[in-house]
Amino acid sequence: MPAPSRSDHELVAAHRGGDRRAFDELVRRHGDRMWAVAVRTLRHSDDAADAVQEALVAAYRRIDGFRGEAAVATWLHRILVNVCIDRLRRERAHPTVPWPERDVPDRRDDPVREVTTRLDVDEALALLPVDQRLAIELVDVQGWPVADAATILQVAPGTVKSRCARGRLRLARLLGHLREGDR
Known part of the structure; x- marks a missing residue:
């Protein structure tokens, strides 16, 4: 045991x-x-x-x-x-x-599209200011609670929320073409 x-x-x-x-x-x-x-x-x-x-x-x-x-x-x-x-x-x-x-593409339904999408997302994240990128990485990608992300980043929870909101808005604009491609 x-x-x-x-x-x-x-x-x-x-x-x-x-x-x-x-x-x-x-x-x-x-x-x-x-x-x-x-x-x-x-x-x-x-x-x-x-x-x-x-x-x-x-x-x-x-x-x-x-x-x-x-x-x-x-x-x-x-x-x-x-x-x-x-x-x-x-x-x-x-x-x-x-x-x-x-990159070696996965053997999934459409590996070219998946790799292209991942590269687009990575490029869009790279265009965000570092403070927004870190907040989104911790909260949205890693799943940290906002309070814990605030502790890690040494800022108030409201600051993490606003950085995420601004970053998500910018990502939505940068990645809008991906949504349009699904239609």
Whole structure:
């Protein structure tokens, strides 16, 4: 019979107590969602992987300073958002041109249309201001409650709602052609 799963806070306490596997379990639980936030924010999978790694190293080093006032997932995502914002600022100071991604389409009903739609959505998200893109990624894509997204972004819940609303409106205008294609 497998041992019962420990809570995130119990894993933090176990890590502080010397359990080397506890932090690994936190990474397994939250790494995929963190990567998804990073790739949507930074728009490049390699940059996202680097950002997640940087955030996890920072969390590992600072875990003794975690006070437990927020959920562990919220704390990890806050660190990640800070890393992503820092990377975007550096990118603006030293812009580079990324290599184009090479996607292998799924074997679904219309793989060309699905890939094209995904690329259109990714391009539209990239046109949003970073604050709107992060709010939409956390709330609409990742499914975070507005209150938790507000904690991660260190803003009021109303600010998250307004950023999402403005971002959704802009996405609707940018992606209106997709809806028209369904008719």
